[in-house]
Amino acid sequence: xxxxxxxxVSAQRASMAGRRQLAAAPELPCRSDPDLFFAExxxxxxxxxxxxxxxxxxxxxLAGALQRGEPCGVWGGELLLRGVVIPGKRPRGRPRxxxxxx
Ligand code: SF4
Numbered sequence: 001x002x003x004x005x006x007x008x009v010s011a012q013r014a015s016m017a018g019r020r021q022l023a024a025a026p027e028l029p030c031r032s033d034p035d036l037f038f039a040e041x042x043x044x045x046x047x048x049x050x051x052x053x054x055x056x057x058x059x060x061x062l063a064g065a066l067q068r069g070e071p072c073g074v075w076g077g078e079l080l081l082r083g084v085v086i087p088g089k090r091p092r093g094r095p096r097x098x099x100x101x102x
Contacts, residue, residue, distance in 0.1 A: 029055060030074075037074045042089045045079055052077035 029051035030037045037048045052058050052074060062076025069083030078085045 028057065038072065039074075040089065040092065042091055045074060045089050048074040049077050049079070 030048075036044055036051075039045050039048060052061070055061065055077075058076045060076075062078055065073075065075030065078075065080055066083065066085075070080045071083065072081055074080075079088060080086070
């Protein structure tokens, strides 16, 4: 595994520890399927965000994640990367050739 890959795994473990602390109530969606909240596929990220919208802790969760600078994952209905809210994940693979042309 590359150093970047190791960093990503470490960041994910740190986020998982934070999520375990937050998710003390057993009925929270992120408690029943924590991996979904660190998903790679954009459609899975959207599913996690949708689950957060029904969570009673949504605003507190997002505020806490921003304060801690969570390195990755869906928190409070938003996708965070290196402590910043980002609009979404790009699918894996090469960029389209059309974006390089012109
Ligand atoms: S807002 Fe989302 S990530 Fe935060 S506690 Fe609720 S379900 Fe979990």
